[in-house]
Amino acid sequence: MSTKHLPLFLEGEVAKGFGRGSKDLGCPTANYPLEVVQSLPKDLEPGVYYGWAQVDKGDTYKMVANIGWCPFYQNKQMSVETHILHKFDKDFYGSQLKIGLVGYLRGEKNFNSLEELINEIKQDISNAEKLLEQPDAQNIKNDKYFVY
Numbered sequence: 001m002s003t004k005h006l007p008l009f010l011e012g013e014v015a016k017g018f019g020r021g022s023k024d025l026g027c028p029t030a031n032y033p034l035e036v037v038q039s040l041p042k043d044l045e046p047g048v049y050y051g052w053a054q055v056d057k058g059d060t061y062k063m064v065a066n067i068g069w070c071p072f073y074q075n076k077q078m079s080v081e082t083h084i085l086h087k088f089d090k091d092f093y094g095s096q097l098k099i100g101l102v103g104y105l106r107g108e109k110n111f112n113s114l115e116e117l118i119n120e121i122k123q124d125i126s127n128a129e130k131l132l133e134q135p136d137a138q139n140i141k142n143d144k145y146f147v148y
């Protein structure tokens with residue numbers, strides 16, 4: 001079941017990925033290092049999730065996260081990447097990123113073109129924007145995990 005383990009809270013340093021998020025997709029994703037990926041519950045469903053994200057001790061923002069092998073790019077290693085729905089002034093590699101996965105949107109898919117992948121991500125973002133307004137999701141935003 002795709003909602004098993006939710007809400008799931010993860011924390012780790014922002015690491016380098018393949019540099020495709022911003023360049024190919026116009027959608028930067030903060031990638032976790034391998035040890036965070038390896039710490040996931042083994043039966044966590046790969047796919048696209050929505051939830052909350054906090055960089056260092058900053059504000060908590062909406063996010064969408066992709067967990068899996070990116071079939072479009074056929075990655076060899078599983079990745080966990082978070083696109084935060086906020087405009088940052090600069091990169092934050094090396095920062096601590098806390099996320100709380102609230103819900104599951106869909107499984108990872110392959111696409112015939114980059115444009116189709118980009119359009120699907122835009123749809124994910126729009127779905128996440130709405131779903132995160134719901135009271136259950138707001139409760140997770142206010143969880144003590146994100147409070148200092």
Ligand SMILES: Cc1cc2nc3c(=O)[nH]c(=O)nc-3n(C[C@H](O)[C@H](O)[C@H](O)COP(=O)(O)O)c2cc1C
Binds near residue numbers: 025064073082107
């Ligand atoms: C909301 C969201 C949905 C995504 N969905 C898919 C998908 O269905 N299939 C896929 O191959 N990759 C998907 N991706 C992953 C992108 O391919 C990935 O972000 C991109 O390869 C950037 O990787 P990088 O951080 O290593 O540069 C998704 C990413 C996001 C943020």
Ligand SMILES: Nc1ncnc2c1ncn2[C@@H]1O[C@H](COP(=O)(O)OP(=O)(O)O)[C@@H](O)[C@H]1O
Binds near residue numbers: 017092
């Ligand atoms: N709104 C955002 N969400 C996620 N990362 C962002 C955002 N704005 C800037 N960044 C920066 O962009 C980087 C990700 O860009 P990306 O092209 O996916 O590179 P990489 O392949 O190294 O992950 C993040 O590590 C972070 O430092």
Ligand SMILES: [Mg+2]
Binds near residue numbers: 017
């Ligand atoms: Mg990335």
